[in-house]
Amino acid sequence: MQEIFEIKDKDVMGRIGRLKTAHGVIETPTIMPVIRPGTDASRLRAFGVEIIITNAYITYRSPDLREDAIKKGLHHLTNWDRPIMTDSGSYQLYEYRDIEIANSEIVRFQREIGSDIGVPLDIPSAIDITHTRAKMELDTTLNRLREARNLIDDCKDDMILAGTIQGSIYPDLREYAAKEASKIGFDLYPIGGVVPLMERYRYSDLVRVILHSKLNLEPASPIHLFGAGHPMVFALAVALGCDLFDSAAYTLYASGGRYLSPMGTYFIEAMEYLPCSCPVCSRNSVRDLRMDEGLLADHNLYTSFEEIRRIKEAIREKRLWELVQMRVQAHPKLLDGLKEMVSFADFIERFDPISKTSFFYGGPESSRRSEVLRYSNRLDRFELEGNVLITTKKRLDIEYDHLFFLKPPFGPYPEELSETYPVGPSEIPKTPDHEAMVTAAANIRRLIALNPKVRFVIACERDWEEYLRGVIEDGVEVVWIER
Numbered sequence: 263m264q265e266i267f268e269i270k271d272k273d274v275m276g277r278i279g280r281l282k283t284a285h286g287v288i289e290t291p292t293i294m295p296v297i298r299p300g301t302d303a304s305r306l307r308a309f310g311v312e313i314i315i316t317n318a319y320i321t322y323r324s325p326d327l328r329e330d331a332i333k334k335g336l337h338h339l340t341n342w343d344r345p346i347m348t349d350s351g352s353y354q355l356y357e358y359r360d361i362e363i364a365n366s367e368i369v370r371f372q373r374e375i376g377s378d379i380g381v382p383l384d385i386p387s388a389i390d391i392t393h394t395r396a397k398m399e400l401d402t403t404l405n406r407l408r409e410a411r412n413l414i415d416d417c418k419d420d421m422i423l424a425g426t427i428q429g430s431i432y433p434d435l436r437e438y439a440a441k442e443a444s445k446i447g448f449d450l451y452p453i454g455g456v457v458p459l460m461e462r463y464r465y466s467d468l469v470r471v472i473l474h475s476k477l478n479l480e481p482a483s484p485i486h487l488f489g490a491g492h493p494m495v496f497a498l499a500v501a502l503g504c505d506l507f508d509s510a511a512y513t514l515y516a517s518g519g520r521y522l523s524p525m526g527t528y529f530i531e532a533m534e535y536l537p538c539s540c541p542v543c544s545r546n547s548v549r550d551l552r553m554d555e556g557l558l559a560d561h562n563l564y565t566s567f568e569e570i571r572r573i574k575e576a577i578r579e580k581r582l583w584e585l586v587q588m589r590v591q592a593h594p595k596l597l598d599g600l601k602e603m604v605s606f607a608d609f610i611e612r613f614d615p616i617s618k619t620s621f622f623y624g625g626p627e628s629s630r631r632s633e634v635l636r637y638s639n640r641l642d643r644f645e646l647e648g649n650v651l652i653t654t655k656k657r658l659d660i661e662y663d664h665l666f667f668l669k670p671p672f673g674p675y676p677e678e679l680s681e682t683y684p685v686g687p688s689e690i691p692k693t694p695d696h697e698a699m700v701t702a703a704a705n706i707r708r709l710i711a712l713n714p715k716v717r718f719v720i721a722c723e724r725d726w727e728e729y730l731r732g733v734i735e736d737g738v739e740v741v742w743i744e745r
């Protein structure tokens with residue numbers, strides 16, 4: 263398979279990448295605005311759009327559009343000379359359960375009209391169906407993926423073929439789908455069937471679906487989260503390894519009078535101020551936006567791209583985790599999504615870069631960050647003998663052979679690591695939360711257990727007492743010091 267995706271930078275599981283298509287290279291993460299077939303997309307360049315997505319099935323269904331698309335090509339039809347992805351009609355299939363086209367026909371059609379990224383006609387399984395039904399639909403989807411792969415030659419065809427991962431909300435089916443699709447071999451993997459989860463704010467399920475798919479795909483493959491267009495989910499989704507988004511949301515939300523922001527959704531009717539400085543919001547009043555759905559949609563698109571740029575900069579600075587922690591404050595269910603994510607910490611740790619510039623403790627979920635897990639797993643690398651002092655302050659009246667400082671959530675760390683990431687340059691609140699203390703105490707116990715011949719003395723404040731109970735019961739000497 264040709265290498266069409268190159269990763270430039272990464273943080274958590276997110277990355278900045280370059281995806282090569284027949285109409286140029288795009289930088290990910292990015293958003294593909296959804297364009298009605300046959301409409302002029304050229305004005306979208308001003309928003310930072312690099313790639314658009316349009317519906318091949320709707321183009322096919324209309325005799326006029328179909329003829330034009332075949333004769334002049336999709337790019338001419340949309341007045342867009344950069345990359346275009348096409349959707350196969352799966353969504354229409356989901357909405358109306360019945361469409362009149364065969365998989366092979368729509369795949370060939372996408373190639374014929376010059377789509378840069380084409381998709382087979384997968385079945386977007388609903389989220390409330392039985393496992394048996396979901397498996398049956400998935401088997402059909404996988405057969406169509408195989409059929410499409412046989413039609414589109416990876417080396418000869420210009421069109422990138424995407425293999426959509428389905429499987430409803432069942433973890434085993436998502437895993438199976440990802441493994442099977444990987445065997446067939448695609449250049450891009452959309453994760454499909456997630457719109458109903460987002461509509462119902464079921465972010466824990468969304469996180470599970472993404473991870474069960476993602477963790478069974480080649481780590482270097484680009485991922486498209488099909489149907490995710492709200493800027494408040496971008497940071498979380500990128501941190502989970504998603505590279506492409508599509509947005510019909512910017513117009514759909516505008517038609518319902520909704521003003522998008524990475525912090526959530528506002529109703530323009532209820533707003534008094536515009537908390538944004540995009541070209542729309544700096545030149546118009548709330549009243550103008552109330553009267554003009556087009557302006558509202560433009561703001562929604564500007565703010566979506568602003569968030570993508572913010573995410574890219576966060577990846578560069580290795581502060582994506584911190585951004586995600588801010589973004590999940592937008593909705594309690596998003597916070598549940600982050601909690602679900604940290605339950606996969608052992609897996610995420612394998613992707614996360616080892617060296618960053620700073621570690622900011624932003625709440626209980628930070629105790630399960632890759633850096634903390636990694637530190638805990640490496641407590642066995644210290645060669646210790648004699649007396650070890652673990653302390654929150656430098657105490658000169660206790661003799662020691664090795665000095666460890668104590669810092670939640672990491673626990674004990676040797677003096678030499680004071681300047682080393684992640685322990686050294688970490689920014690921890692003055693009063694650490696319960697989870698940070700629990701994690702730190704667990705690491706103290708672990709260090710003690712790893713070094714049975716060493717005599718440990720712990721010198722710390724009374725705040726630690728409840729967390730060190732087990733250690734004290736085991737006979738380790740603890741010296742209480744004043745704050």
Ligand SMILES: [Zn+2]
Nearest residue numbers: 538540543561
């Ligand atoms: Zn704005």
